[in-house]
Amino acid sequence: MIYNTFTVVNDTLLDMKLRCIVLDDSALQRITITKLVNENTHLQLVDDFSSYKDARNCIQNDEIDLLFLDIEMTQINGFDFIDALKVKPMIVFVSVKTDYAFKAFDYDAIDFLRKPLSKERFNKAVDKALYYHKLSNESSENDQNYIFIKSNLKSIKINLSKIRWIEAFGDYVKVITEVDSHLVLSTMKSFEDKLPEDKFFRLHKSYIVNVDKIEKYSSKFVEIENYKIPLSRNKKETLIGFINTNKVLDQ
Numbered sequence: 001m002i003y004n005t006f007t008v009v010n011d012t013l014l015d016m017k018l019r020c021i022v023l024d025d026s027a028l029q030r031i032t033i034t035k036l037v038n039e040n041t042h043l044q045l046v047d048d049f050s051s052y053k054d055a056r057n058c059i060q061n062d063e064i065d066l067l068f069l070d071i072e073m074t075q076i077n078g079f080d081f082i083d084a085l086k087v088k089p090m091i092v093f094v095s096v097k098t099d100y101a102f103k104a105f106d107y108d109a110i111d112f113l114r115k116p117l118s119k120e121r122f123n124k125a126v127d128k129a130l131y132y133h134k135l136s137n138e139s140s141e142n143d144q145n146y147i148f149i150k151s152n153l154k155s156i157k158i159n160l161s162k163i164r165w166i167e168a169f170g171d172y173v174k175v176i177t178e179v180d181s182h183l184v185l186s187t188m189k190s191f192e193d194k195l196p197e198d199k200f201f202r203l204h205k206s207y208i209v210n211v212d213k214i215e216k217y218s219s220k221f222v223e224i225e226n227y228k229i230p231l232s233r234n235k236k237e238t239l240i241g242f243i244n245t246n247k248v249l250d251q
Helices: 027-039 052-061 078-083 098-106 119-141 188-192 233-250
Strands: 018-023 043-049 066-070 090-095 111-114 146-151 154-159 163-169 172-177 181-185 200-204 207-210 221-224 227-230
Touching (some): 027 043, 027 066, 043 052, 052 078, 111 119, 146 181, 188 200, 200 227, 200 233, 207 227
Parallel strands (some): 018 066, 066 090, 090 111
Antiparallel strands (some): 221 227
16 A cells, blocks of 8 residues: 655755645535645645536646545546546545555555544655655656656656666556566556656557667567567557657757
C-alpha cells in the first residue's frame, strides 16, 4: 500500500504551501477534511465541493496542487472523475473501503486514507504530497532529464537517457535501464504519459522504447542490445517517421 512516510525536514519543504480542494458529497466528511486542511500549515484550502462539475471547473481553471477525493460519491465514482480530467493535480483518495487502495496505485495516488480520518495519518499524507511536489518541480527545472518512479516503497531517480525500454508486467510495468530494472505499479498508459513524446515510442501494446537505443528494426521487431522487442504491424511506418523526424531535429 501507499503508506511509506516522508518527514518534512528542509527549508524548501517547510516554506512550501500546496493549494488544495476537497471533493466529497457528504457535508459531514467535507467539514472533517477541511478542518484538517486548515490546521495544516502546509496547505491552503482553495474550496470544497459536493458537486464533481464544480470541482472539475475549479481544477481546469485554477492552479490546484492537491485534491482530497472521496471515491464513493453518488454522482460519479472517484476514479471516473479522475479519468475525465484533462489537468490532474496530485490526488489523495479517501474512502471507507480499503479494497480501493490497490487500484489507487494505477492513478499515481499520493496516498489513500481510510475513513474515519485521523490527524496524524492525514498529516503524513500531506508530507508525502510536499515531498513529491518538490521532486516534480526539480524534474521540471532540469528539463525533464529524469523522472522519479515508485518501486519497493521507495522513490527512485531514473535518468531518461539510461532507460532502454518499458514493458507491461501484469499489474506492473518493468522499467529496463542500462544497469538494472524496476517494477512499478502502474498501467502502461499512465507511465507513457510521464515520458517525453520526442524520445519514447510505444511500438506495441506491451512495450515502450527509448528510440535512441534502437540499433536495428525489421517488420516484426526492433533490436536493443541483442534483445528483440515486438513491433506491431501497424506501427512500423509510424516508427520510421518518428525516427527520421527526430534525426532531423537533433541535427
